[in-house]
Amino acid sequence: MAAAFAPFSFSAEGVADRDRLTVCRAQLSGLLSLLDLEPIANIPLEVRTLSCALPGASLASCFLKCARACRRQSHCRDDGSDDIMLLRPVGGTVTVEQNGRCLRVAAGDAIVISTSRPWEWELRDTERLDCLRVPRLVATSAPTDLVELLPFMISRDTPAFQLLAHYGGALLQGSLPLGTADTQRMAAHHLQDLLSLLLKAENQNGGLSRLDAIKLHIVRNLRHSTLCVEDVAHRHGISARTLQKMFEGEGTTFSEFVLSARLAAALKDMLSDGPQRKISEIAFEAGFGDLSYFNRTFRQRYGMTPSRARGGGAGAVDRLLPVT
Structure with a gap:
């Protein structure tokens, strides 16, 4: 009872x-x-x-x-x-x-x-x-x-x-x-x-419909540095402009979503893999074709460099939230 x-x-x-x-x-x-x-x-x-x-x-x-x-x-x-x-x-x-x-x-x-x-x-x-x-x-x-x-x-x-x-x-x-x-x-x-x-x-x-399928496709294909709105739209049977409008409805853009997803993927790999892999390797696997661009956007997003994020311990990790 x-x-x-x-x-x-x-x-x-x-x-x-x-x-x-x-x-x-x-x-x-x-x-x-x-x-x-x-x-x-x-x-x-x-x-x-x-x-x-x-x-x-x-x-x-x-x-x-x-x-x-x-x-x-x-x-x-x-x-x-x-x-x-x-x-x-x-x-x-x-x-x-x-x-x-x-x-x-x-x-x-x-x-x-x-x-x-x-x-x-x-x-x-x-x-x-x-x-x-x-x-x-x-x-x-x-x-x-x-x-x-x-x-x-x-x-x-x-x-x-x-x-x-x-x-x-x-x-x-x-x-x-x-x-x-x-x-x-x-x-x-x-x-x-x-x-x-x-x-x-x-x-x-609708809640998990076409746009979420598109997001999932993007997340699964981040490593392809050539990932672009035209190819993704064609794969899902819509125009590039329609796809852009879908992201605009959520207050973002296709490019911003891809960048956020790539940064999040790189951050996740850095925190889980530790020093076993080079940061450049992690960045390239997340789809960044330019290491300097990755370093710059990572710092803009998280307020610290990738090397500091990985080597700064729990205190640094706790601050890894997007800078507003």
Whole structure:
């Protein structure tokens, strides 16, 4: 027999100002994976959460108006989390960056990210941020290369997402009878199935459709220095201008996406391979035909040289987030 099920609530209202940031960071890290947290725009940090943990799924509503969070490479290494996380802002916007791509999500829509990669998000004028977190391996409808495609957005009008939001809300309100281990496992399986249904629907209806297939093709062919918009567009049966417009719809360009993907690939290889391989070799394998261009763009993106990034230890790695 499981303990009586009830959502867990937390509030930082009574926490002393000097301890508030530390306490709020620990609370959100427990719900969303290890992260750093800071207030923005001189707005005092006020955090309340409502959450429930099930075997294989967790839900949370985080009530905070404005804040910036950052999950660093060291956090990924320390907790080893490999979950898929669905975030939905209510009453405001959230801007999320992962894999070198930045997306701004309007209230009511959602975004899918991975806890296995560093990310940043910034909340502006939100009422709350809703979160569903499940192990990546249970997302059975997701493509094998899902993590490479993230982040991507989910429209509030998607029927599977509406169903998931209503079911998650009922769980967080404690309105469903989950007093046994079996019913709690069943609820977790329902959340997993709904997320899989959502990913399947997005795969068929746009969220993981042509543009994501194009992105995946690019990631798989980065080593070809001649990778160009005309060839990629021809391979996918569209014009080069249409392809450019698809990237422009996400606030970027084909060239910017390719550069971000190549830099991310080179960074990943440098951190995983250590000094066993030359930086020039890693750069060429990521598709950079000019070493000086690689060094310059790497420094512009990450704020340090490739050699310092590889040899600077954990402190340097933690700072390897794009410079804005």
